[in-house]
Amino acid sequence: MNQPGHIDKAMKKQSSEEIKKNITRVKTSIDDVRYLALQGVAFRGRDETADSKNPGNFIQLLKYTRFYSEEVNSVVLENAPKNAKYTSHEVQKQILHVLAKKIRKQIFEDIGDSKFSIIVDEASDESRHEQMAIILRFVDVKGLIQERFLNLVHVKDTTSKTLHSAICSTLASHKFSLQNLRGQGYDGASNMRGEWKGLHALFLKDFPQAYYVHCMAHRLQLSLVAASREVDRVNEFFTKLPRVVTAITGSTRRLDELEEFQEDDYAQKLASGEIESGKGANQIRNVQRACDTRWSSHLSSVASLIHLYGPSCRVLENISNDCAHYKTRGDASTALRTMESFEFIFILHMMKDILSTTDLLCKALQRKSQDIVNAMRAVETTTKLLNQMRNEDWDSLLAKVTMFCQKHDINVPDLSAPHYESRRRQDGITNEHFYHFDVFNAAIDVQIEEIRARFDDKVLELLKLSSSLDPRDGYKAFNIGAICDLAEKYYPLDFSEKDLDDLKFELKHFHADAPTHPKLQNLSSLAELCHGLAVTGKSKEFNLVDRLIRLILTLPVSTATGERAFSAMKIVKNRLRNKMNDDFLADNLVIFIEREIAETFSLDAILSDFSDLKERRALLKYN
Template identity: 45%
Template structure:
């Protein structure tokens, strides 16, 4: 057995180590702690192997000297390995084991562990539950003692995010406002609103070339505010130079916002008028002063009170006038205002190919979306095209109007010639009449004859009356056709007498009607025919002009449109409901409006018509009604609309059918007044807002300045307070 495994030797070694550690603890308790400058490296005597421990020299001196180790030599541990590898210890007496001077050794250095100090809740001056959660009220972390900051930070992290729950969150104000300031702010903005409203009504410009304080003309809006301030000291105290510099409310951006609020209110009013009822669209396009294509959209509908309305709704700039582009832009406008295409029951445009095309035209595209949106060609355009077409096909009439147009252009091109024309005598004009004596006389008679007044009245009524219904327009066309037919068959003798009277009054030579007619360029042709002068003017001019007009009037309507109009005429209240026919009315509802009437409602319609026939024509108020639009209003006012619900619905659908694009023509006239050459850079949205307020001013009058101020304040955070 080796020395390392000897139990006696190991036991002796353990006793030596215990006594050495006990002595170190006693010296530590009896000595003071070392300062930072007195710290020395004191190696543990148990970290080095025994072989490196120097033994005391053998001498005959006193044994006490053998146990003293020089303090400058490091103390080497007699044991450096673990217990299982403890080396042999030399048999030196226990009292002679060298001991290091360990009076200044720190226990922390000996154990090689830093001192551990624990901190309890008693050492902290706060409780986690008492921490202020509001970030605006709590104490900042850096204000706590240094030894508490980390603990406070960890406590807030443990508590998590926090947001105060308030009933009303305070808004940041740039100035202290009170009731007096609020009244001043409202008065200042109200002055701007009324100025913008007035300029929009009149179609005037808003801005000026130079709006600086030193300018003599700061623009219409600012100058109108200055004019208002002259007659109101209260306004003068709060506007322009007396207003806060950051809230004068006269900038172009503010003007556009005010106008946009008013325009949106008008659009919302129109949308509310339409409601869930059916409507019709009237569309046309024209170029503005900046050569942009503008498309105007008009809505035609019957409101809840039975009034027929045609409202200007919007104007849109289009890149081109193809049917696809127009269909896309119109659909966007309708969708934006929640107007469903399925509720459309009519569409009216001019006779251009991109509009009326049967396969790829605009009306065909909307018919694909809604098969009951019937297309009606503008009656005013049809009457105009009828006259133009008839005048072009009759040579004498065409020559007269061509020469007349040339003469007008020559005269109007020069102020001098125009002035001479105004002061000219009748004898000077007779040269023109003498050259085209017969043609001029025919046209003058057509203008003065009462039998043809219905044609002019029809065109004039179609252009000027917004409430013109399609039955009334068709009646005017029928009256015109009958009048022209009667004039052709029985009016030549009376017409010739008036011509001779006119020529004698103005000293115009009257050709002999019984003589053979001859013309310089058609002499050979006329000689071959051997016709008289009376025959030429009666057949070649008079009859031909009337025949062409009749052909054009009869050929301007499709078969489907004619059938729709014929069936609709059964509702016409003219002449004491003379055209009333129950079967035609039921066929109209069943064939042309199947989506608006179910089978059960069609049976109810026939039952109502039976009672309606014996009630309405004998009523003292309703029997005097002459138009369908008047009948619709009277039915509502007499509360018969509740009794005859199906009949009232059908009348409203027929009234929705358009007649003319007169409202669009008025809209384009307003566009020319608003967007002039000097204002040709106007933005599209600003133009649309201007036009709807200018055209529908009777609706804009319903909204006062207070309602506009409320919407203006809610648009965004303002620098001043209005409420």
């Protein structure tokens, strides 16, 4: 009785009062659907009959809503006609689709004729369906970088041609012109990475100005850890680390013991004056697991193990001595021997220093507003710090590790003695030489090499020329020749010969004005400069400069927005909602992710689009 479509023909000849009641019912349903979608929770319950004790979120929310308005109470649920309750799941999906469609239309209007880039990532959902997220990056009328989630598309295979076809179809269905495509960003997976057969190459073939800049944020974090594992001893360390963490935190009893030993440890350190008390200080912590899908988790894991080294060893000692099960005792004993080895302690501290140095770069690249020039500066700074660590920090690291070992009664080998592998090879390598050059230097070298390998020569030239527009330090890097080369060589479709001639003179006026303008001086990024031009109205005066800056800012820096989209997907399509169809999931995600747009639409605007559905017109519109 609750299904739409079975509408009595007599209902089409309604009075104004009946139409008004229908509108109230629909508006109430729209409010409830939007609220539930913004929270990412399920609409339906297992049993939605009138006498159900738990009818589901939508019906339950509708019941609460009626208590606050007599007008609503008099027209919903049992007070509504059986064929016009507007509570069926089909109605909920229609309202959801109308709202998602309005969001996508708003994104299209925000972009307009502006140039944009695509950011694409893929992952499996709870039903093991391969889903591809499509995000658009552009600069809005206010000069602000925007990354908007457009759609989630189910792809049956992940070959480059299939993904290329799916992306083109999706953009065309939402009326986006691929002629305005100026950048591509992917997660670096093998099917997207190939120079000739990769996805980015397929787009470059038809749209040569859709430049591919290797997206670095999450991929860089994983690749830096993976690069470190090219060093055999570091690879052994990261193989042992999860086993050690599991042995320490593998049960609730061990976690309770870890907390107790932390409290004892803090009490002793406070009594000895080693640490000080204070608000928020000396909090109880846990040993973190390293996980490839969590930001900075490898750094958190090694840092937490150093911080909780003493309590962790006590937990392992208790298990190895008291546990009744032989396997658990053996695992704890193995983990304890691993933690008490000098090599493990050395690499633990070394990786903390290395990952701490690269972590700031990885975090910087997670920001949606980050521009490519600032990103490259972060890369250069990180590379410089790694080189400095390699050349200057060996002695301080060794002293720190030695002090830590002495504090915890760990045997420090004679560093001047031949390394045990050296004795077998008879090459005379000492312990210090091995840890200094074969482990420490080697681990940093592969990090530096991995960072440098992120960009090819063409992209490096593009970024180098783009840096000539950097407003940092009073436009110190400003170079008219390089900027004109950038426009002529990389954006010939966006600048005619006349534009290039005018650009030279416009740049001269810009350089004479911007460094002394109160709202254009003391800026630290291209993103700030673009926003400043829009706010001051200078974007009209220097329209060619503004056009070039916007083109550079469309270049994607990271796939962080894609990663966040899949985090949202795990919230929306969870184990209890694993039967959601693909369109319903996509509509839910658009509303959940782009909530700031979804909240701007008035009830009347949504009602208008909903009433335009064929079967709704007679019920919701006056004659």
